[in-house]
Amino acid sequence: MISFMNPKFGGKLTKLPFSENAMKRYFTVLMMIGLLISCKEDDSFSGNDTNFGGILNKRGIGESAFELLSNDEYKHLEIELLYVEGFSPTQSALDQVKLFLASRLNKSKGISFKFSAVATPNLSHYSIQDLVEIEGDHRSVYSRSDTLGAYLFFADAGFSENDDDSKVLGVAYRNTSMAIFEKTIRDLSGGLNQPQTSTLETVVIKHEFCHNLGLVNAGSAMQVFHQDEVNGRHCDNKNCLMHFSVETGNVLTNTLGGDAPELDENCINDLRANGGK
Ligand SMILES: [Zn+2]
Ligand SMILES: [Zn+2]
Structure with missing residues (x-):
């Protein structure tokens, strides 16, 4: 029985209150782990079946690069084309964009477009905030099940950050959201000594899409x-x-000769290394 007098035992007794604290902390930690697990489950659940409030489509540029490139989670890509009435892109550009995406993305169930039109919001130019609000009001295609939703807005006015030296032709502003400044593209194409409108549209749409494919770095x-x-x-x-x-009017000199810029080997290799073709 001498062992009861053992300093270790005494130590245990004196540490009892501590042990209770430790117990409480243990429960707290357990509860926290529970919370973490439920958050994670919510994420994966919403990724496969329900995309609550379109949250999966409201992440940063490039954050869905692997989802867009690979066939792992999403086997079908549906791209919503929302255009201000009178500012839809040319069919020729859309054909080229689809061919390009099919050549780089692994999507066993294909790539499709959904068109929708909206009346002009009567803005003299568009800020990122304007684009976000329009998307919130009108976008209808979001990721669900094995379909990844993407969105392109075709604007009837220029970007708010344009200046005399450079006119922005397109912008990627969220992981699946892009805007194309169709009015600016038309102003800078189709005339004498200007590239074809469809060529400029194609180049700009592809460029912005590639930002969301994770280029560059x-x-x-x-x-x-x-x-x-x-x-x-x-x-x-x-x-x-x-x-x-390519993003600004400066691309004009490149596209004038008919040689629209394509991805170089370095960019293609980055896409291949991240699930693409
Ligand atoms: Zn760019
Ligand atoms: Zn490159």
Whole structure:
């Protein structure tokens, strides 16, 4: 019985209150783990069956790169084309965009478009906030089941950050959301010494889509370094579709000769390494 007098036992006795605290903490930790697990379950559940409030489509640029490129979770890509009445893109551009996406994305159930029109909101220019509000009011295609929803808005006015030297032709602003400044594209195409409208539309739509495919260094890891860091998430090859000049009117000189820029090998390799073709 001498063992009861053992300092260890005494230690245990004196530590009893501590043990109760530890017990409480243990329960707290257990509850926290429970919360974490339920959050995670909610996420995966909503990813497969219910996309509550379109939350899966309200993430950052490039965050769905793997989902867009691979056939793992989403086997079908549905792209909503919301255009201001009178500003729909040319069929020729959409055909080219579909061919391009089919050549890079693994989507065993295909890629489809859904068209919808909206009356002009009568804005002289569009800010990102305006684009977000229009999307909130009118977007109808969101990710659900094995369909990944994407969204392109075709605007009847320019971007709020345009200046005399550069006119923004398109912008990607969320993981599946992009806007194309169709009015600006038309102003800069189709005339004498200007590229064809469909060519410029094609190049700009592809460029913005590629930002959400994770280019450059923004969701699809670079296999070799080729980022033009001064100009953000762009490629350092001036002939590549992901060169920064494609986003602004400066691309005009590239498309005039009929040679619309395509992805270079470095960009294609990044997409392939992240589930694409
Ligand atoms: Zn860009
Ligand atoms: Zn490139």
